[in-house]
Amino acid sequence: MKYDNRAWLFLVPALAVMALSAFIPLMTVVNYSLHYIFSGSIPEFVGFANFVDVMRDSAFRGALGRQLLFSVSILAVEIPLGIAIALSMPKKGIGVAISLVLLGIPLLIPYNVVGIVWRLFSQSDIGLIAEVLSWVGYEYNVSLDPVDAPVTLFLLDVWHWTPLVALLSYAGYLAIPDAFYRAAEIDGASRWKVFRFVILPKLRPVLVLAFLLRFMDSFKIYAEPLLLTGGGPGNTTTFMSLFVARKAQSYELGYAGAASLIYLFIVIVMSYIFFQLLNKLGSGESQKA
């Protein structure tokens, strides 16, 4: 392959801005993570001691565990539900535009406003959820009950982001030529088989994308738990971003820096593994089909 390194010239402006907005801040975090820092005194270099502290901290491991459980459960619901919605959407006519616009609206709401929407919706004295559940005799309280809070947050995320999965799947679904279905029909394929061997392989690229976006973004969830529950009750909705932000705001900079880097490392490695895995699995399947 022949390289043309003049291309770097086109990248100079982008890299200059990225140096300011990404590289320097990241190096600052690295610097923090290697020091003990107390306000008023000179930072002391301690090597990887902060990292050891973080790994031993049960609060950190608790936040990480909750985070993993949360991301896995929203993926398990949003992806199948999104596909189901996409497949039941009309393929032509006025219904297409209506469905697309309706699906687009939740995606346009700022994250913290989503938190406010759900706060208004679930708060025990003003919300609809508590009232409706009290009809069937369930005492729902999002700010005090350690089960209600994470479940509500889960519902919030499914509500907010399933439309994205649906939109992506729909775009992939529309791109399947009609000839594929006719061929399947002639072969006498059942509806399940059509889905399994015609539709699903064709949706692979968009599903990889939906999966990655939802994994990365759910792993960063911050404003929604902050506004809905403030991370409580107890620590039941304190996910990774909230945990790290709290540490940084209480000026435990060394600890926060180390926790941040571990956090970043997990996100990047898992995204990379998912990406490779899904691509490989997908391509194997489409060859079979």
Place this chain on the structure above:
Amino acid sequence: MRRDQKKLQKRYIFLIVYFILLFIPIYWMLITSLKYDTEILSGLTIFPKELTFKNYVEIFTSSTWMNSFRNSLTYVFLNVIIVLVVAIPGAYAFSRYNFLGDKHLFFWLLTNRMAPAAIFIVPFTELFFTLGIHDTHLAVALGHSLFNIPLAIWILEGFMSGIPKEIDETAFVDGYSFPHFFRKIFFPLVAPGIGVTAFFSFTFSWVELIIAKAATITEAKPVVVTLTVGIGAEGVKWGLLAAAGVLTIIPGAIVVYFVRNYMAKGFALGRV
């Protein structure tokens, strides 16, 4: 044929039920914004007994709220401009050239889209203070470049790779200079991609909270921060909060109206 129709009906019932569930929380915010505070707290009403626009009037006459909206719009536009100016040539490099380290650079850029903003709270605050731009619109716009430039390059590269290279070559053979070619031929071809990119940069900058909060105090305080102040305190003005929430949805809706025709194409490319 009959069975097909029944199947179709079942599909649409599922879809309609889903859309109703999707809209209940938004409807709840909308009607809460149109109620008096006493009614909000006095119990559940599906429709306001007494319709009022006083919450909206309060926002439009409050300088805190209006300044916040103005601040947000300013840094969002600034961010979109910075992002487009640097990402268009960057994406061109990735779509047209092979160069040393291109794959690695592309992945590194994307890792910044993955990076959780929470880890940058303190570094950004320090950096902006050092540069003397803390609490300005520029600070927020730069901070938001962290995730918007990678995203923009990613989307634009997809669009640009859809334009055949032969077009570039033909233009150069015809004696076009590079800037002339870029402006007269390439730019119009990639315009839909730029529209989609602008929309996503706009949206992600508009909704972002962590960096916007870290980079500002009072002068450039964005509406997303104003919104969060007071939540959790006693005597929250729920009606006012709901009205402000409704208003934050509007700018995005306006932008989506302008780029609606390009959106489908962007989704089909699988880059957004």
